Amino acid sequence: MKRNLILGGLLSALFVLAALISFAWTPYDHTALDIPNKLKTPYAEHLLGTDHFGRDLLSMIMVGARTSIAVALVAVGIGMGLGVPLGLWAAARSGSLVDEVIMRGNDLVFAFPSLVIAILITAIFGAGAVNAIIAIGIFNIPVFARITRGAALSLWQREFILAARVAGKNAARISVEHILPNVTNLLIVQGTIQFSLGILAEAGLSYVGLGAQPPTPSWGRMLADAQTLVSIAPHMALVPGFAIILTVLGLNLMGDGLRDYLDPRLRVART
Amino acid sequence: MLRYTLKRLFSLILSLAVASVAIFAVIEIAPGDPASFMLGMNAQPETLAALRSELGLDVSKVERYFAWTSGMLTGDFGTSYTYRTPVIDMIRDRLWVSLPLALYALVLSTLVAFPAGIYAASRRGQAGDIGIMGATQLGVAVPNFWFAMMLVLIFAINLRWFAAGGFIGWDAGFWKGLHALTLPAIALALPQAAILARVMRSSLLDVLGEDFMRTARAKGLSSRQALWRHGLRNALIPVLTIIGLQFSFLLAGSIIIEQVFYLPGLGRLVFQSISARDLIVVESVVMLLVFSVILVNFLVDLAYAAVDPRLRSRT
Numbered sequence: 001m002k003r004n005l006i007l008g009g010l011l012s013a014l015f016v017l018a019a020l021i022s023f024a025w026t027p028y029d030h031t032a033l034d035i036p037n038k039l040k041t042p043y044a045e046h047l048l049g050t051d052h053f054g055r056d057l058l059s060m061i062m063v064g065a066r067t068s069i070a071v072a073l074v075a076v077g078i079g080m081g082l083g084v085p086l087g088l089w090a091a092a093r094s095g096s097l098v099d100e101v102i103m104r105g106n107d108l109v110f111a112f113p114s115l116v117i118a119i120l121i122t123a124i125f126g127a128g129a130v131n132a133i134i135a136i137g138i139f140n141i142p143v144f145a146r147i148t149r150g151a152a153l154s155l156w157q158r159e160f161i162l163a164a165r166v167a168g169k170n171a172a173r174i175s176v177e178h179i180l181p182n183v184t185n186l187l188i189v190q191g192t193i194q195f196s197l198g199i200l201a202e203a204g205l206s207y208v209g210l211g212a213q214p215p216t217p218s219w220g221r222m223l224a225d226a227q228t229l230v231s232i233a234p235h236m237a238l239v240p241g242f243a244i245i246l247t248v249l250g251l252n253l254m255g256d257g258l259r260d261y262l263d264p265r266l267r268v269a270r271t
Numbered sequence: 272m273l274r275y276t277l278k279r280l281f282s283l284i285l286s287l288a289v290a291s292v293a294i295f296a297v298i299e300i301a302p303g304d305p306a307s308f309m310l311g312m313n314a315q316p317e318t319l320a321a322l323r324s325e326l327g328l329d330v331s332k333v334e335r336y337f338a339w340t341s342g343m344l345t346g347d348f349g350t351s352y353t354y355r356t357p358v359i360d361m362i363r364d365r366l367w368v369s370l371p372l373a374l375y376a377l378v379l380s381t382l383v384a385f386p387a388g389i390y391a392a393s394r395r396g397q398a399g400d401i402g403i404m405g406a407t408q409l410g411v412a413v414p415n416f417w418f419a420m421m422l423v424l425i426f427a428i429n430l431r432w433f434a435a436g437g438f439i440g441w442d443a444g445f446w447k448g449l450h451a452l453t454l455p456a457i458a459l460a461l462p463q464a465a466i467l468a469r470v471m472r473s474s475l476l477d478v479l480g481e482d483f484m485r486t487a488r489a490k491g492l493s494s495r496q497a498l499w500r501h502g503l504r505n506a507l508i509p510v511l512t513i514i515g516l517q518f519s520f521l522l523a524g525s526i527i528i529e530q531v532f533y534l535p536g537l538g539r540l541v542f543q544s545i546s547a548r549d550l551i552v553v554e555s556v557v558m559l560l561v562f563s564v565i566l567v568n569f570l571v572d573l574a575y576a577a578v579d580p581r582l583r584s585r586t
Contacts (some may be wrong), residue, residue: 108286108293111564118558120294123545123553124301196412203414203495208530208542223417227531230420231428241417248412 005257015243019061019065022159028056030063030217040234049235051225053260057239064217064240067129068247071211072198074133076191079140084187086141087148088179092171094153103149106142114139114201122210129218132211140194147190151183185262189255203244219244275576279583283569290561291343294385295336298554304328308548309352326352339554343390348555358555361540368438368527369536372452373521376459381514383464388471393498395476403468410465415524419458419531426454436533455532463517470513475506508578515571 003026027047034054042049047058090102112120118135125131152175155189164174205211206220214221219240295297306322307314323329327349327485342349348358427435433454441448478484479502487497526538535541537556544552 078556104282104286107568108289111290111519111561111568112557113519113560113564115523115526116560117525119541119545119553120297120557123550124297182426200412200414204527206412207416208527223414223420227420230424234424237417237420237424238403241414241421244414245409245412248414249408252408252412 002257002261004253007260008253008255008257010108010252011246012082012254015250016063016069017245018062019069022059022062022066026056026062028059030055030059031215032056039229039236041233048239049233050220051231052233057222057236060217060222061219061239061243064219064222065243067206067212067216067218068199068202068244069127071133071136071202071249072195075136075140075198075201076194077131077192080139080187083141083144083146084148084180087145087150088152088175089181090149091152091156092175094156099149102145106145109138109142112139115204118205118210127210127213129212129216132202132205134200135205138224139201140198140219143194144187144190145200147186148183151186152179154211155179155182159173190260192255194249196248196255199244199248199251242262259268272576275563279569279572286565287562290565291340292336294554294558294561295339299332300549301550308460312380329373343555343558349529349551349553351544351549353544358552360524361552362537362556362559364539365535365537367441368452368534369525369538370456370520372459372528372534372536373450373518374527375449375452375456376463376521376525377514377518379456380460380464380467380517383460384467384471387464389467389475389498389503391468391472392475392479393494400472404472407465410461413461415458415462416527416531418461419455423531424455424496436531438532438534438536451517452534454530455525455534458531459521459528462524463521465515467510467513471506471510474509475502478502478506481505508575512571512575515567519560520558522563523543 030054034050035239036054037046037050038052038054040046040050040054046056047265048061050056051060086102090099093099114136117138118132121135122132130268161174161178164178169177202211203219203220203223209221209224209268211220212218222240223237226233226240230237281484304318304323306326307327310319310322320329327335330338339349346359348362350356351358354361374520387403387407391400394400396402423435427433435453436449439447439451475498479498484497484502487501492500522537525536526541528534529536529538532543537560541553544550544556
């Protein structure tokens with residue numbers, strides 16, 4: 001099972017590295033047009049080929065990784081930043097009106113798939129990377145709220161929490177000092193999974209034109225460009241497609257691996 | 272059971288009410304007045320006022336909200352700003368594409384996921400299991416619209432088995448219509464099948480460890496008989512929940528897949544309406560999507576409670 005963690009970690013690191021390097025260096029300027037060399041399949045000078053404007057696909061993938069990672073990371077941050085406190089609060093007041101309101105609110109947000117939220121936001125504010133972040137982020141809130149509440153509820157029954165209460169700590173302090181550290185592992189694993197879902201969602205939104213707008217490069221939009229040319233230049237679709245698949249696969253494997261690694265009980269159960 | 276049903280029904284109505292207020296409020300924030308958008312920059316104030324009253328924009332927001340919701344309850348979704356046709360007619364036409372597509376995908380994903388999940392569970396840890404689990408990891412990671420493009424490339428452009436896009440319509444015959452929706456349905460079904468197969472496998476593995484399975488073996492059933500007669504039925508409960516949840520992903524996913532195949536479904540309607548600032552259509556389609564998700568989850572909850580009486584007492 002450690003293999004998953006290593007393979008996933010390597011794949012994820014590869015794309016994070018590509019994104020970081022792209023700030024300092026890319027093989028070509030990702031916006032530079034080179035019409036004579038358009039639609040070239042991969043060869044020595046352009047390792048991943050060129051698109052219909054002769055732009056270097058490797059450079060575009062590297063810069064596009066920035067967009068994907070940034071959107072997904074901030075979206076997960078929004079989901080965690082709002083969802084975890086809500087979940088802790090609901091668990092601390094379990095069974096009360098606050099708990100009920102938070103959980104029903106969660107159900108309601110779940111009824112709006114992120115794409116539907118994105119459509120609503122786009123209808124009002126127009127398309128853009130920031131709106132994609134908000135749409136994916138809102139959808140992440142109930143995910144983290146629910147998982148935090150579930151884990152926190154069982155922790156509240158434990159003796160060490162009772163001890164903390166006897167020591168005179170209030171619910172808020174117990175939540176932060178004792179509950180939160182004990183759900184961190186769970187949140188890391190879920191965060192990895194939501195991160196990969198965020199990358200898929202960003203690609204989908206950009207593909208239909210609701211996400212990052214030109215000139216911001218994005219894997220989803222590269223695929224939208226490739227669509228009409230797929231019969232004459234399949235590599236234009238294959239390159240960003242594989243970038244998405246490998247990143248998501250890497251993050252998912254890493255999530256699975258982390259779950260097994262951080263929870264020793266599973267190591268026995270899974271064999 | 273009656274008390275539970277009423278309780279769930281109340282929560283269903285409450286959810287719908289809150290959702291409709293949220294959607295209405297969000298659309299209301301949208302800048303720009305549809306009437307002035309339709310008439311352009313040089314519109315006369317009188318014409319503008321006339322159009323505003325024709326579209327029902329001249330009354331207060333609260334009145335408009337109640338007009339919109341009470342209209343929807345009676346099947347009147349209002350009139351499209353751009354096409355001047357009843358929104359319900361536009362939606363009905365598109366629904367005949369989107370709904371069959373989502374159902375088709377649901378059937379496909381179930382047909383693939385059940386055998387795959389059962390096979391993997393029965394060969395736990397062996398090559399077949401590892402192979403199927405690897406395939407599902409891949410299936411979850413592949414963006415379905417990219418997969419759709421690959422399907423078009425292989426089966427429409429190279430092999431010419433299917434059309435690359437468009438929808439022939441059900442008037443051409445059921446099988447022709449189904450044929451046209453096959454590639455989109457496969458693309459839509461892929462990630463869902465992968466998720467479902469994983470759920471099926473783990474749910475079955477949980478059940479296989481139960482005491483009643485040992486009892487079934489002890490009374491002389493072969494492992495295969497025990498699996499089919501006792502294991503599968505008990506493993507199905509969590510699987511059904513996931514199928515219910517997937518419905519919402521399929522409906523939302525079809526919005527993107529329709530773009531790949533140029534299908535005249537709800538998704539295209541929404542995008543056209545957004546660019547034409549035909550917000551009443553956007554509002555109604557989004558409400559319809561949310562309504563169907565809430566309704567399906569309500570039905571799953573009820574089915575769940577009918578199967579498992581223990582759940583009725585909870586919440």
